Amino acid sequence: MISIWLIRHGESEANAGLPTSDVTLINLTQKGQQQANKAASAFTQAPSLIVTSPYIRTKQTAQPTVERFTSTPQTEWLVHEFTYLSLDRRHNTAAKERLPMSKAYWERCDPNYVDGVGAESFADMIQRVQDFRQKIYRLEEEFTAVFTYEIFIRAFLWLMLSNTVEINSQAMEEFQAFIKSLKIPNCxxxxxxxxxxxxxxxGVSTSHLS
Incomplete structure (x- = not known):
């Protein structure tokens, strides 16, 4: 039996409503750093492998766990955020400012639509999730900690629970309905x-955050 923990990153500058630009370089807030420390304290045994995305906020979230378990190997997988708006449109904007663009993207409901440079399609994101699932099947480590993102976790659970095969507009609508019913707090x-x-x-664990 292999155990995998999917850990959402700590509160980021974007989560706190601050303007951001480069999605790869968004930092944790002070609160996010505190949450990362609490996530590290949730481990009752050393993980066999620590996985982060290439983005800095998962690396910052993982750092207290890395420091606690110095002999555990680390690696990067493509478990990063779903960026569906182009970089030029989201440049130096806060989540509140992006809300109309975000709403328009989801109402478009085209799984193959790419908004521009730096964006990916819904179908591309789902393919990353499917690739991640295949990595899980091939894991040899007994206990893997994966520091990732809320929407990536929810996409993984949606695929697992729905057995969706074809990624079309109907599937995208069903995904939107699913994520509205499932919230995962930072860390x-x-x-x-x-x-x-x-x-x-x-199960979903949040007791370590109290």
């Missing part, structure tokens, strides 16, 4: 168990 932990090709959801 919340989704615990999974995997054996062969079966994956079980073992």
């Amino acid at each position: 919340g932990i989704v615990k999974l168990e995997c054996r062969n090709s079966d994956i079980w959801l073992n």
Whole structure:
């Protein structure tokens, strides 16, 4: 049996409503750093592998865990945020300012639409999630901690629970409905168990954040 923890990053500057530009370089806030420390304290045993995205906020969230378990190997996987707005349109904007653009993107409901440079399509994001699932099946480590993003976690759970195969406009609508019903707080932990090709959801942990 293999255990996987999916850990949402700590509160970021974007989460706090601050203007941001380069999605790869958004930092944690002071509150986010405190949440990262609490996530590190949630481990009762050393993980066998620590995974982050290439983006800095997952690396900052993982850092207290890395410092606690110095002998655990680390790696990067493509478990980063879903950036559906082009970099020029989101440059130096806060989440509130992007809301009309975000609403228009989801109402368009075209899984293959790419907004511009620096953006990816919904279908591309789902492909990353499917690739991640295949990595899980191939894991040899007994306990892997993956520092990632809320929408990536929710996309993984949606695929796992819905068994969606074809990514079309209907699937995109169903995904939107699903994510409205599932919120994961910053540094919340989704615990999974995997054996062969079966994956079980073992709960969502938030008690360490209190």
